[in-house]
Structure formats: C-alpha cells, structure tokens
Amino acid sequence: MTSAVPGTKKTALCRYFVNTGSCIYGDECQFLHQNPGPGCLDIPQKHFPNGSVSSHDNQGSGLPDGMGGNGDQFYSPSFGMENSVPDFQPFPRQRQMQRPQRSMLNPNMPPSPNPKSFGPPGPPGPRMDNALPNDFSALNLSVPNNMKAPNPMVNEFIPKSLSHSASSPSFSSFAGMPPMSTAPPTSHIREIHFIAGIPFSTNTSPNASPGLSPSGSPLMMRRTGSPVNPFRQSAGQPPPSSNSKNPTTIQENVGGTTYFYSPEDFTPQYDGIVLPNFSMYPGLPPHIGHMKVKANMPQFYMPDELKMEILNRHALTLAQIDPAHCPDIPREVDNYHNLFPLEPPPSSPMQKSSTFSYSTTCYKAVNTKDGLTYCMRRVHGFRLANTKCMSIIDMWKKMYHPNIVQLKEVFTTKAFGDHSIVFVYDFYPGAETLMSRHFSNNTLNGYMHPFGMDSPARHFSSGKVSSMNGPRQHAGLLPESLIWAYVVQLSSALRAIHAAGLACRALDPTKIIIYSKSRLRLNCVGIFDVLTFDQNQPNPLALLQHYQQEDLVSLGKIVLALACNSVMAIQRDNLQSSMELVARNYSADLKNLILYLLTNQNRPRTINDIMPMIGARFYTQLDAAQLRSDVIENELAKEVENGRIFRLLCKLGTICERPEFNMDPQWSETGDRYMLKLFRDYLFHQVDENGAPWVDMAHVVQSLNKFDSGVPEKICLMSRDEQSVLVVSYAELKQFYEAAFNELMTAGQPSGFS
Numbered sequence: 054m055t056s057a058v059p060g061t062k063k064t065a066l067c068r069y070f071v072n073t074g075s076c077i078y079g080d081e082c083q084f085l086h087q088n089p090g091p092g093c094l095d096i097p098q099k100h101f102p103n104g105s106v107s108s109h110d111n112q113g114s115g116l117p118d119g120m121g122g123n124g125d126q127f128y129s130p131s132f133g134m135e136n137s138v139p140d141f142q143p144f145p146r147q148r149q150m151q152r153p154q155r156s157m158l159n160p161n162m163p164p165s166p167n168p169k170s171f172g173p174p175g176p177p178g179p180r181m182d183n184a185l186p187n188d189f190s191a192l193n194l195s196v197p198n199n200m201k202a203p204n205p206m207v208n209e210f211i212p213k214s215l216s217h218s219a220s221s222p223s224f225s226s227f228a229g230m231p232p233m234s235t236a237p238p239t240s241h242i243r244e245i246h247f248i249a250g251i252p253f254s255t256n257t258s259p260n261a262s263p264g265l266s267p268s269g270s271p272l273m274m275r276r277t278g279s280p281v282n283p284f285r286q287s288a289g290q291p292p293p294s295s296n297s298k299n300p301t302t303i304q305e306n307v308g309g310t311t312y313f314y315s316p317e318d319f320t321p322q323y324d325g326i327v328l329p330n331f332s333m334y335p336g337l338p339p340h341i342g343h344m345k346v347k348a349n350m351p352q353f354y355m356p357d358e359l360k361m362e363i364l365n366r367h368a369l370t371l372a373q374i375d376p377a378h379c380p381d382i383p384r385e386v387d388n389y390h391n392l393f394p395l396e397p398p399p400s401s402p403m404q405k406s407s408t409f410s411y412s413t414t415c416y417k418a419v420n421t422k423d424g425l426t427y428c429m430r431r432v433h434g435f436r437l438a439n440t441k442c443m444s445i446i447d448m449w450k451k452m453y454h455p456n457i458v459q460l461k462e463v464f465t466t467k468a469f470g471d472h473s474i475v476f477v478y479d480f481y482p483g484a485e486t487l488m489s490r491h492f493s494n495n496t497l498n499g500y501m502h503p504f505g506m507d508s509p510a511r512h513f514s515s516g517k518v519s520s521m522n523g524p525r526q527h528a529g530l531l532p533e534s535l536i537w538a539y540v541v542q543l544s545s546a547l548r549a550i551h552a553a554g555l556a557c558r559a560l561d562p563t564k565i566i567i568y569s570k571s572r573l574r575l576n577c578v579g580i581f582d583v584l585t586f587d588q589n590q591p592n593p594l595a596l597l598q599h600y601q602q603e604d605l606v607s608l609g610k611i612v613l614a615l616a617c618n619s620v621m622a623i624q625r626d627n628l629q630s631s632m633e634l635v636a637r638n639y640s641a642d643l644k645n646l647i648l649y650l651l652t653n654q655n656r657p658r659t660i661n662d663i664m665p666m667i668g669a670r671f672y673t674q675l676d677a678a679q680l681r682s683d684v685i686e687n688e689l690a691k692e693v694e695n696g697r698i699f700r701l702l703c704k705l706g707t708i709c710e711r712p713e714f715n716m717d718p719q720w721s722e723t724g725d726r727y728m729l730k731l732f733r734d735y736l737f738h739q740v741d742e743n744g745a746p747w748v749d750m751a752h753v754v755q756s757l758n759k760f761d762s763g764v765p766e767k768i769c770l771m772s773r774d775e776q777s778v779l780v781v782s783y784a785e786l787k788q789f790y791e792a793a794f795n796e797l798m799t800a801g802q803p804s805g806f807s
C-alpha cells in the first residue's frame with residue numbers, strides 16, 4: 054500500500070517526485086514532495102533510470118495497490134549493473150487472470166477481508182470488485198520481511214536477452230502457459246488465478262515463502278549496493294545517523310539535503326549476486342505462454358535426435374540373448390552375468406584377432422556387484438604364467454582419459470571351457486570401430502569387412518595386404534576437419550599414456566572405437582602388456598621407449614589411411630602415391646604431420662612434437678567440445694525439472710485413493726487427502742463444456758509447478774458429483790500433501806523417496 058496513512062509523519066523523500074517533478078498521489082503520497090536540491094537531483098535518476106521506479110513504484114504501473122509495492126516488478130536493466138545481471142523486462146501486462154463463473158463459487162462465502170491480495174491488474178486505488186471471495190484469508194502465509202514487498206499475484210520478470218538464447222536459463226521459461234489460454238473450457242473446475250502466469254517451484258515451505266519474488270531475485274537487486282546509490286555514505290560526508298524518533302529510519306545529509314531512509318530498503322544482498330529460491334523449466338520464451346504445449350515441445354524435452362541416441366544406447370545396453378540359442382555362452386563368468394556377444398562368432402576356432410595373435414571375443418556383461426554393464430574381451434586359450442605383469446595392469450587401471458577406454462580388471466577363467474584371460478573395460482553402447490566406420494566398405498576402398506575376413510592380412514599395421522588398386526582419389530575423401538578432430542583426440546590419448554610411462558601398443562583402426570559423430574577412444578589398452586610379458590626380462594618397462602616410438606608410427610599410418618580413405622594407402626609400395634594424394638587434397642600441415650610420424654624413426658620423437666602442427670586446430674576442437682557440453686547441459690536442465698515433477702507425481706500417487714492405509718478405507722477419501730484427490734482430478738480429468746476430455750499439458754505442468762511452489766493462488770476444486778466446490782490455495786494443498794506423505798513415510802517403509 055502506498056497511499057499516505059492519515060496522521061503519519063512523512064519522513065522519506067518521494068523519489069518519484071524527485072525524478073519527475075510530480076507525483077500522481079499528490080497530497081496523499083506518504084512520502085515528502087520536496088526538491089532535494091541541485092546536488093541531488095540527478096542521483097535518483099541514475100539510480101532508477103527511465104523514471105520507472107519511485108519509492109511507490111506501482112505509480113503508473115497499471116497495477117493495483119499492493120501489487121507493485123516496491124517496484125521490484127519493474128526491475129530496470131540499466132540499474133548500474135549492466136554487466137552483472139541479465140537484461141530484464143516487465144512481464145507482459147496483457148496477461149489477464151481468469152475469473153471463475155460466479156455460479157461456480159460458494160454463494161455463502163464471505164467477502165475477502167483482504168480483497169487486494171489477489172486479482173487482475175488494474176488501476177491504482179480501491180478495486181477488486183471482481184475478486185474472489187476469500188475465506189482462506191486467515192491462512193498464515195506470512196513471509197520474511199524482505200519477501201513481503203512483492204505481491205505474489207503480480208507480474209514477474211522476463212529476461213529479455215534470454216528469450217532468444219538456447220543455452221541460457223530463462224526466468225520466463227514457463228512464463229505463461231495459462232491453462233485456458235487457447236480455448237478456455239467451461240469445465241466444472243476452473244483455475245482462477247495465475248501467479249504472474251509463471252509456474253515455478255520453491256524449496257521453501259509455503260508458510261515461509263510462497264516462492265515469489267524471492268529475496269535473492271533480480272528484483273531485489275535494486276536494493277543492493279549500487280555504485281550510484283545516493284544513500285551510501287561518501288567520503289568526507291558525515292556518517293548516517295538514525296532518527297531519534299524512529300530508530301529504524303536513517304538520516305543522511307547529501308549535498309545539503311537530509312535524506313531519511315530505512316536500512317532494510319538498501320541492504321546489499323550477496324554483493325549483487327542473485328539467487329532465486331525456486332526452480333522452473335529453462336528456455337521457454339514468453340510468447341510460448343499463450344500456446345498450447347505440444348507433446349514434443351522442445352522447451353520441455355530434449356530434441357528427438359538426442360533422445361533417440363540415448364534410447365538407442367539404453368536398448369543396446371539392455372539387449373540379452375536367449376540362452377537356449379547360445380549354449381556356448383556361459384551364464385556367469387566370475388562376477389559377470391548376462392553375457393552378450395558384440396561380434397559374430399569366429400568362423401573357425403583357429404580364427405585369430407587381427408591385432409593379437411590369439412582368438413578373442415567381445416561380450417557385454419553385467420557386473421553382479423554394481424549392476425553396471427561392461428565390455429569383456431576374452432582371449433581364448435591363454436594361460437597366465439606370471440602375475441608380475443599385473444603391476445602394469447594396475448597402472449592401466451588408473452589411467453582415466455576421455456579418449457581411452459578404461460581398463461577395469463583382468464582375471465583368468467575356465468568358465469568358457471578353456472584357459473582364458475578376460476580383460477574388462479568400460480562399455481560404450483553403439484560404439485563401432487574406426488575400421489568399420491571408415492574402412493569396412495569393400496566397394497569403397499577395396500577392403501573387406503572385418504567380420505567376413507578370415508585372413509590375418511587385414512591387420513592394418515601388419516602390412517600383409519598384397520592386393521592394391523591404389524587409393525581412391527578426390528571423391529569420397531574425408532573432410533580435413535574430421536581428420537584433425539581425430540588427430541587431436543588420438544594424440545591427446547597417446548600423450549597421456551606416454552606421460553604415465555606406458556605405451557598403447559594396440560593403435561589400430563580395429564582397436565579404436567568411435568561413437569556419436571566423432572568421439573574416439575583407444576581400446577584394448579594393456580592387453581599386449583600381458584600377452585607379450587617376458588618374465589625373464591628384469592625390467593618390464595625396458596622396451597617402453599621402443600613401443601612409444603611404434604605408437605607414433607601407428608598414429609602416422611592411421612592418419613595416412615584416413616586421408617587416403619583406405620588402409621591400402623599405408624602399404625610400403627603405395628606410400629609415395631598416398632603422400633601425393635595427401636599433398637593434393639589436404640593442407641601442408643597434414644602432410645607434414647604424416648611425414649613426421651612415418652619418417653624420422655631413427656631419432657627419438659615425442660607426441661608433443663606434433664602439437665605445433667596441430668596449432669590453432671586445438672581451438673576448433675575445444676570450441677566444439679564446449680558447444681556440445683553447453684547443449685547437453687541445457688537439455689539436462691530440462692530433465693532436472695522433469696525429474697522434479699515426476700517425483701512430485703509419484704508422491705501424489707502414493708497418497709491419492711489409497712484404500713488400505715491403517716486399515717482405514719477412508720484415509721485417502723476424507724479431510725486433507727480428499728482435497729488432494731480432487732486436485733488430482735483437477736490436474737488430469739478436466740472436461741470442456743461438452744463434457745469431452747480437455748487434455749492440456751500446459752495446465753498439468755503449470756499447476757504442478759504452482760503446487761510444488763506452494764503459492765498462495767487459489768483454485769476451485771469440485772467434487773465428482775458436482776455438488777460442492779472447494780476453494781483452496783496451492784499453499785494449502787502443498788501442506789496437505791506434505792502432511793499426508795509424511796504420515797505415509799512414518800507408517801510404512803518408504804524406499805527411494807526423497
């Protein structure tokens with residue numbers, strides 16, 4: 054309320070008067086209409102630009118008294134903090150609250166003793182002739198002092214800049230999804246008010262704070278320590294003193310004019326950092342508020358492409374075999390069960406891996422201890438003679454790198470009917486090998502599919518492939534940016550491995566897995582260290598230098614094969630023509646990189662030597678990775694909200710229509726629980742004027758958010774027989790819900806609810 058209280062002594066200056074030279078409240082203004090003097094005139098202007106804010110900020114706001122109380126609704130973007138806060142604009146005024154049909158209300162309800170506590174925006178002064186009767190006004194919804202000023206029914210703020218941003222959080226995200234915005238149904242239960250059209254939730258209890266215009270909201274920033282705050286003591290000026298008549302009023306002399314103010318008006322909060330105490334969906338631009346929410350609204354759900362990718366991975370992780378059809382696969386191997394082969398069975402028992410001189414088989418399997426899925430690589434017919442090599446395995450187990458498939462454990466087993474050694478790695482569902490992604494198409498590069506290949510000649514690094522039609526030129530070559538993306542990732546992995554005193558030794562297109570668009574990981578690390586372990590060698594790492602040099606050569610071969618789009622390119626006989634192809638089609642840097650890795654083998658080189666050749670392309674990789682991370686985080690933010698609403702619904706579901714609790718069939722049908730049941734109907738069972746189901750996701754989500762927030766807005770709930778209507782606030786509903794759920798938690802053995 055801003056009108057002057059008769060008989061009250063005016064102490065503080067009317068800043069509206071100071072700014073504009075006039076005040077529409079005239080004599081009724083509760084603040085002094087007095088020119089503060091030439092030295093002070095511009096100070097409030099700076100402090101409240103556009104003249105939009107005064108000590109009674111609802112002046113000119115179009116909002117009724119008590120609905121624009123402290124002007125927080127008109128947060129101004131240029132409040133001396135342009136660089137520290139997002140740009141905000143007022144919530145659109147045209148958002149009107151729906152008024153229920155009179156016949157829907159209990160005619161016996163007394164008029165609200167505080168009719169201005171809710172209602173549509175209107176001109177200042179007495180109003181609310183159309184306000185709902187409020188028989189819940191006695192409800193204690195008191196809020197802390199610093200939360201009192203903003204009226205929960207007023208418009209909130211929309212960060213202007215964020216409505217165009219995909220990755221930034223938006224305070225206006227849920228702004229306006231009025232349930233009746235498209236086709237207001239005359240359903241038997243109707244919503245009466247919106248909290249500024251913004252559904253949101255708060256972590257505070259409904260009594261403590263309904264989650265509106267929180268103390269840490271951007272709205273409150275006007276009260277923070279602005280550098281141009283005229284009420285702050287400046288050097289050379291006497292310190293502010295408190296008013297003897299009113300100890301809470303501070304008196305300060307600025308430029309010869311005495312200012313009176315209350316310290317709470319200008320209490321800095323978190324030094325300008327603003328933390329809302331509610332949660333809501335990010336990324337919903339305000340104009341969506343008037344649209345009906347479609348099932349695939351991107352503001353609520355992740356894009357289909359990402360969703361399908363994740364669902365696909367889930368499905369692949371959960372895939373199982375029918376044990377009856379695969380009798381050779383044991384049910385359990387050590388701590389792993391649900392074995393599922395990741396490759397076709399070998400065509401003959403003698404078929405060996407293209408990389409290792411043993412037969413190997415890959416399975417996905419579930420660990421019985423942690424329930425997670427891993428990739429098991431069984432090396433057939435291998436007896437571990439000496440466990441000394443396990444010291445190197447321990448080093449590999451500690452190697453965590455975003456471009457390396459981490460080794461989890463190694464064990465020997467007879468579960469397959471022979472002596473096998475099993476290497477367990479992280480599992481990446483849907484991953485394929487670099488070989489199958491780029492070199493497996495026979496018609497493209499003259500190389501046979503790995504699965505159909507019986508010859509050890511397909512080992513890319515063995516150099517045994519004899520037939521060669523020459524690398525394909527021009528057409529079908531990979532983009533250079535993709536090759537550099539691979540180079541950066543592979544060299545990063547090698548750099549970490551070499552720095553840890555290890556060597557990869559399995560740098561081969563079949564031992565590099567690739568997933569998503571271009572995400573690479575070195576696979577099968579540590580296997581060679583076990584298979585070729587020489588127990589007579591006193592120092593197991595004696596050949597490290599040699600192996601590391603081999604890694605660099607292998608990297609050079611991979612890059613050359615990628616550039617020529619053929620593994621044939623690395624044949625000694627073809628090297629010359631391959632390099633010519635590279636020189637013709639790619640940059641000098643790429644050619645030099647390959648040359649450096651494949652030549653100079655007589656002098657020791659390190660992986661770091663190639664960093665200058667990669668040069669600024671690192672930035673491209675970094676940018677891409679960060680962009681991807683931004684996108685994923687943005688999607689994650691939506692799912693956080695979805696998770697919150699899911700938990701809310703789970704809890705509500707445990708309460709509603711529960712017949713057996715305490716052997717009392719009425720438990721969930723009476724009292725507070727009855728209200729929750731009707732609220733559940735209100736959420737999901739709306740009908741239009743013809744009795745047809747009215748299904749609106751916006752209504753459900755918005756109502757749930759208000760419910761979660763415990764806002765004081767009221768709704769009408771109608772009994773199923775349509776004989777009675779109950780007016781209840783979301784705050785009360787939330788109290789009922791929490792009490793009922795706590796009762797359940799106490800009586801039962803809840804699990805997984807938090």
Ligand SMILES: Nc1ncnc2c1ncn2[C@@H]1O[C@H](COP(=O)(O)OP(=O)(O)OP(=O)(O)O)[C@@H](O)[C@H]1O
Nearest residue numbers: 395396406407415428479480481484485486503563
């Ligand atoms: N850690 C892993 N996560 C997910 N899939 C994997 C993993 N490791 C391997 N795979 C998949 O298992 C399959 C077989 O991998 P493997 O390394 O045996 O390839 P390969 O071409 O058959 O090589 P080799 O000739 O040595 O058997 C490939 O499809 C590969 O994508």
